[in-house]
Amino acid sequence: MGTEGIESSRLNPESAGKDRTRLTKSIVLAIRELAKQQDVTDEARDLAAFISLALQTIYDVSVLAWEKRGYWVKADRFLMEWMWTGQYADKIKVAIFTNDWGTIAMSMPISHRS
Numbered sequence: 001m002g003t004e005g006i007e008s009s010r011l012n013p014e015s016a017g018k019d020r021t022r023l024t025k026s027i028v029l030a031i032r033e034l035a036k037q038q039d040v041t042d043e044a045r046d047l048a049a050f051i052s053l054a055l056q057t058i059y060d061v062s063v064l065a066w067e068k069r070g071y072w073v074k075a076d077r078f079l080m081e082w083m084w085t086g087q088y089a090d091k092i093k094v095a096i097f098t099n100d101w102g103t104i105a106m107s108m109p110i111s112h113r114s
Helices: 003-009 013-036 042-068 072-097 101-107
Strands: none
Touching: 013 042, 042 072, 072 101
């Protein structure tokens, strides 16, 4: 998905939902691939970075589409519902830069939503 896909979704809540679904599925695949890694390799770092960036994108896109339309209550609802993605994104990003793979392993958002 190119940048134009994310930009257009910021203006269209329905498209933002599709982007969230696509990113969520991609994150699941990346987590599965990361779980197969035996060592910290460039591929493992790339997978962790992708997961962090995708989580942050989910957070940004979830709220921005509604804010652009002036639907502040909806934007706040999405902010609260998807806040965890931004928190995990930040935690994983810091762990990547500090080479803290224990935190990365414990931060994988596999079972957050109950």
